[in-house]
Amino acid sequence: MTQEINLKSEITATQTGQRLDQTLAELFPDYSRTRIKEWIQAGAVYVDGMVQTKPREKVLEGQEIEIEATLKEEIKAEAQAIDLDIVYEDDHIIVINKQAGLVVHPGAGNSDGTLMNALLHHCPEIELVPRAGIVHRLDKDTTGLMVVAKTVEAQTHLVAALQAREITREYEAIVSGTMTAGGIVDEPIARHPTKRTHMAVHHSGRPSVTHYRVAEKFxxxxxxxxxxxxxxxHQIRVHMAHIGHILVGDPVYGGRPRPPKKATPELMEALNGFKRQALHAVRLELAHPFTCEIMSWQAPIPEDMVALTRALREDTKAHPAEY
Known part of the structure; x- marks a missing residue:
């Protein structure tokens, strides 16, 4: 499945002397600079009717630009009929409430049964979009809201908004330990030096910032x-573990459950039975990539976290002198 792209424009006075790839990124902001560079090198870009294959070539005012390119299928995963909880959809984006246990991308040990497979079944034309339109990820056992782009143009806008920190992503979590106030964790995160499936706070890592506030204490x-x-x-999981408040149920960074002394049987059962990190993407807010309208969604807390919260509240009520 392919889509033919034909774009035309003219170099302005202010763009004279700029690189070709930089200028095309300005003229056609719906497409990433990486994709534009690929088109230039593939001979799909014409300047005054002549093929131009050098991204660094300087441009001049009045030059006519034309791009004749083909968007080819980029997804090798197969479409699969997997139920999705779709909370919003239009011609440009899909917002889903991801369930626990659903892997986002195919990979080692997860060749199918992923969100990508489900998206290809739900919206076959999304195969033309890199990564089937997936803009950001949630871990396999993290639940909640994700936005997916249905077109290359929408994906380019959303990725840029994410990088500019213009998309709001809020989470609910239940952590071990009693916290008295909120705060900020501003610590770089990198791949763990010895455990390759783990991440860790490390001076060589990428800048990472998490804001948190206390919603309820037990x-x-x-x-x-x-x-x-x-x-x-794993940003939230790593940052919370770093400050000594691991997420309940986290199989990678958490270890065994840590019940309080004389915990009620209901709480013991809830903690021992919680086999995933207690983390839910509860709110998502962004500017629509086509209309620029500010849109916001909230996803209800999943039942397993509701039940755990209920057990924590009842345990706290049963020991008023300790709270």
Whole structure:
């Protein structure tokens, strides 16, 4: 499946002397600079009717630009009929409430049964969009809101907005330990030096910022509302573990459950039975890539986290002197 692209424009006076790839990125902002560079090198860009294959070539006022390119299928994954909880959809974007256990991209050990497979079935034309339109990721067992682009243009806009920190992503989490106040974790995150499937706070890592505030306190746990400035792999899980408040149920960074002394049987059962990180992407806000309208969605807290919160509240009520 392919899509023919034909774009035309003219170099302005203010663009004289700029690189060709830089200028085309300005003239056609719906397409990434990487894609434009690929088109130039592939001979799909014409300057005054002549093929130009050098991205660094300087441009002059009045030159006529034409791009004749083909968007080819980029997705090798197969379409699969997998249920999706779609909370919003139009011609440009899809917002889903991802369930626990759903991997976002195919990879080692997960060749199918992923969100990407589901998107290809739900919207076959999305195969023309890099990564099937996926703009940001959630871990396999993290639930909640994700936005997916249905066109290359929408994806380019959303990726730029994400990089400019113009998309709001808020999470609910339940962590071990009692926190008295919110704060900010501003620590770089990199791949763990010895455990290659883990991430870690490390001076060589990429800048990572997580804001958090206390939503509810229990005897030995805290319910948090968090907001991401950056979107590193496992960011919330790593940052919370770094400050000594691991996410309940986190199989990678958490270890065994940590119930308070004399915990109620209901709380013991809830903690022992919680087999994923207690993390949910609860709110998403962004400017629509086509209309520029500010849009916001909220996803209800999943039942397993609701049940855990209920057990924590009842345990706290059962031990008023300790709270």
């Amino acid at each position: 005897r030995a746990h805290t319910r948090l509302r968090l907001r991401l400035e950056t979107g590193r792999t």
